[in-house]
Amino acid sequence: MMQPQVTILVPHYKTLELTKLCLRLIRKYTDLNKVRVIVIDNDSRDASLDYLRSVSWIQLIERQAIPDEGSISAHSRALDLGMAQAQTPYVLSIHTDTLVKHPQWLEFLISQMEKNPEIAGVGSWKLESKPLWRQVLKLLERKAQLAYYRVTGKAQHGIEGIGKNYYYLRSHCAMYRLDVLKKLNLTFSGGDMVAGKDMHKRLLDAGYQMVFLPSDVLIKYLEHINHATTVLNPELSTRAKSVDKGLRRIEKSLARMNANAVLQDASLDR
Secondary structure, X not given: OOOOOEEEEEEXXXXXXXXXXHHHHHHHHOXXXXXXXXXXXXXXXXXXXXXXXXOOOOXXXXXXXXXXXXXXXXXXXXXXXXXXXXOOOEEEEEOOOEXXXXXXXXXXXXXHHOOOOOEEEEEOOOOOOOOHHHHHHHHHHHHHHHHHHHHHOOOOOOOOOOHXXXXXXXXXXXEXXXXXXXXXXXXXXXXXXXXXXXXXXXXXXXXXXXXXXXXXXHOOOEEEOOOHHHHHOHHHOOOHHHHHHHHHHHHHHHHHOOHHHHHOOHHHHO
């Protein structure tokens, strides 16, 4: 019998329909002999947890919330719980709003890892596809910001990729060599940062390569519905306008992926 190559870690919190879709798409497009899927529930206490308990082909970890714990810490610690049980060569973190859409998605990620033994991680910073005009506007905006801060001498700013705001493999899609993480004693929650940020820097400092896959390539295999958990749980957001806009964006994404057909196929839970 084939030994699994990848442990897929899926933190979860109160997103029943999205979680069904995420897991069923993994089931539909993945050879389960190659993977072990660990879902870590962050104390949902709702129907989504009941659903997870019914899915036969996943391993479910039911994590208890820590008093006054923020969502960022809960997410990182959930990933660490799952990784502690991984024994495969590779470990992959995804979100419940990361949706698989190609039968070769896993093989593609593994092939990127295996290009060089010095590659410790592959994944994305932002998994999105923008029209060319929006890309141009974003580039011009970035150049204007950099010029402004250079002229004014201002060191504290939020420009992506600069200083403490360095790019890192985000946990919506990030695959790592598990033996390297264990050797360096690295965790997703290290440094009290967003999941994987400290780990990314430490891997680079240790001399390993971290590969950002181009969005226009990766999006052929996976789609990330950004911030879907927050949008579907408005109590986690303070901006009602962002929630309304996010709901419209999610509806468009799900329609594009023919989500209703997948959600009606309960055989994918077995």
